[in-house]
Amino acid sequence: MAGAETMGDLYGLLGVRPDATDEEIKRAYRKRARELHPDANGGDPEAEAKFKEVSFAYEVLRDPERRARYDRFGPASFGGGAGPGAGGMGGFGFDGGLSDLFEAFFGTMAGAPRGRRRGPQQGSDAEVTLHLDFAEAVFGTHKQLSVRVPVACDECGGTGARPATHPVTCPDCQGTGELRRIRQSLLGQVVTAVACARCQGSGEMITDPCQNCRGEGRRVEDRDFTVEVPAGVDDGSTLRLAGRGPAGPRGGPSGSLFVHLVVEPDPRFERTGDDLHTTLHVGVAQAALGATLDVETLEQPHQVNVAAGTQTGAVVRFRGLGVPHLRGRGRGELYVHLVVDTPTDLTPRQRELLAQLAAERGEEVHGHEGVLSRIRSVLG
Numbered sequence: 001m002a003g004a005e006t007m008g009d010l011y012g013l014l015g016v017r018p019d020a021t022d023e024e025i026k027r028a029y030r031k032r033a034r035e036l037h038p039d040a041n042g043g044d045p046e047a048e049a050k051f052k053e054v055s056f057a058y059e060v061l062r063d064p065e066r067r068a069r070y071d072r073f074g075p076a077s078f079g080g081g082a083g084p085g086a087g088g089m090g091g092f093g094f095d096g097g098l099s100d101l102f103e104a105f106f107g108t109m110a111g112a113p114r115g116r117r118r119g120p121q122q123g124s125d126a127e128v129t130l131h132l133d134f135a136e137a138v139f140g141t142h143k144q145l146s147v148r149v150p151v152a153c154d155e156c157g158g159t160g161a162r163p164a165t166h167p168v169t170c171p172d173c174q175g176t177g178e179l180r181r182i183r184q185s186l187l188g189q190v191v192t193a194v195a196c197a198r199c200q201g202s203g204e205m206i207t208d209p210c211q212n213c214r215g216e217g218r219r220v221e222d223r224d225f226t227v228e229v230p231a232g233v234d235d236g237s238t239l240r241l242a243g244r245g246p247a248g249p250r251g252g253p254s255g256s257l258f259v260h261l262v263v264e265p266d267p268r269f270e271r272t273g274d275d276l277h278t279t280l281h282v283g284v285a286q287a288a289l290g291a292t293l294d295v296e297t298l299e300q301p302h303q304v305n306v307a308a309g310t311q312t313g314a315v316v317r318f319r320g321l322g323v324p325h326l327r328g329r330g331r332g333e334l335y336v337h338l339v340v341d342t343p344t345d346l347t348p349r350q351r352e353l354l355a356q357l358a359a360e361r362g363e364e365v366h367g368h369e370g371v372l373s374r375i376r377s378v379l380g
Contacts, residue, residue, distance in 0.1 A: 010061055032054045033055065128260070129262055130145060132233075133263075133264050134266035137234065138323050141229050142227065146222055146223070150219065162208045165208045172197075202249075204250070206250070216250070217252075218247045225244060233326060234263065238260050240258055241257040243256070271323065274322050276321070278336055282310060310340065311340065312340045315338070318334040321334035
């Protein structure tokens with residue numbers, strides 16, 4: 001990039017463009033820091049000075065506010081002669097000292113806590129399937145559920161130790177639940193932490209285990225739950241019940257119970273999202289002359305006005321008669337698809353009447369010549 005590597009061009013120091021992303025800036029800094037680190041250059045003073053400049057540039061550009069000020073005001077945004085060697089640890093100009101340098105390479109400062117949870121670990125999660133009928137899924141319900149999972153031991157209270165005794169501190173990790181290892185790197189000592197194998201990360205050991213649970217702190221039993229199923233769930237939905245899953249070993253908190261819902265179909269309705277579709281059969285005369293018919297809904301029958309001359313495929317929509325919205329108020333729509341039925345089991349009288357209608361409309365029909373002849377003779 002044109003604009004030489006001067007403290008007036010922090011982007012040039014890192015070898016990136018002014019529109020570089022945060023990730024591109026981090027990658028460029030890692031590369032430059034490895035090249036210029038004093039340990040890699042035999043203590044060369046010039047390389048050390050350049051290393052400080054690159055580190056300062058990264059510290060400014062990695063902070064959104066400081067980067068914005070620099071983009072607007074240039075080197076004047078440093079203020080008070082701030083720059084590499086002006087304050088900070090080791091003259092790097094880092095607000096957080098060497099921790100920021102290690103964060104750029106390893107994500108966390110060497111030797112800093114990894115966030116490992118000391119003490120009993122949380123139990124695993126469990127899964128179960130719950131069957132619902134169509135109306136239960138639409139309107140919501142409360143269902144009883146029995147699940148066989150590990151639960152806290154009643155005799156020891158989940159500690160795993162015999163009553164009147166207590167766990168002791170693990171001698172290997174001294175109660176921290178982790179073991180730290182130190183290794184040398186280009187940047188000095190790097191500390192890594194792993195779970196203590198002896199106490200499995202709990203920091204405690206059971207010397208006199210409970211006879212009921214054999215030191216585990218839990219036993220496998222059947223547990224009964226009342227599951228609240230919200231209105232509007234669909235087939236394949238999953239409910240997460242936090243703290244209802246297997247108890248953790250030695251007093252650890254319980255995991256989650258995931259309830260997978262299987263909804264039985266309703267022969268009357270087809271569901272699409274929160275909308276319902278149903279079919280209403282209409283007779284030929286009703287479709288031709290119009291009628292008012294009842295159609296089934298999820299709650300009670302609803303009247304449908306069939307207009308005169310209705311054809312198969314016509315659709316009548318009813319707002320708010322579908323499935324309640326799972327997230328939010330209101331309900332979906334109910335779509336009634338009309339099907340005009342052609343009669344197939346006519347009586348002789350009905351056949352004669354239809355033949356008369358066909359004659360009136362000038363429509364040719366089969367198998368009724370005698371009837372048509374009588375009708376024509378009557379009509380003269």
